[in-house]
Amino acid sequence: MARVFRIDAIEPNRRLVIQREVVEQLGLSISAQGQLEPILIYQQGVRFRIMDGEKRWRAIKRLGRRTIVVEIQR
Numbered sequence: 001m002a003r004v005f006r007i008d009a010i011e012p013n014r015r016l017v018i019q020r021e022v023v024e025q026l027g028l029s030i031s032a033q034g035q036l037e038p039i040l041i042y043q044q045g046v047r048f049r050i051m052d053g054e055k056r057w058r059a060i061k062r063l064g065r066r067t068i069v070v071e072i073q074r
Contacts, residue, residue, distance in 0.1 A: 007066055013051075026059040
């Protein structure tokens with residue numbers, strides 16, 4: 001079940017090397033069409049970590065948005 005979540009409560013995986021241009025292009029797409037798919041996160045202590053969708057998370061964060069649509073893996 002997808003839900004809206006505070007973007008600052010989510011931590012990136014930090015294992016990925018992502019080209020800046022890719023994130024910028026994705027940001028343009030999200031800006032024009034909205035977030036089409038939720039990112040997948042899991043809880044780790046009191047924080048949440050990204051399982052899938054780090055590029056979307058980075059693009060949305062770069063756009064200055066405070067929330068993101070997520071699905072929490074249990």
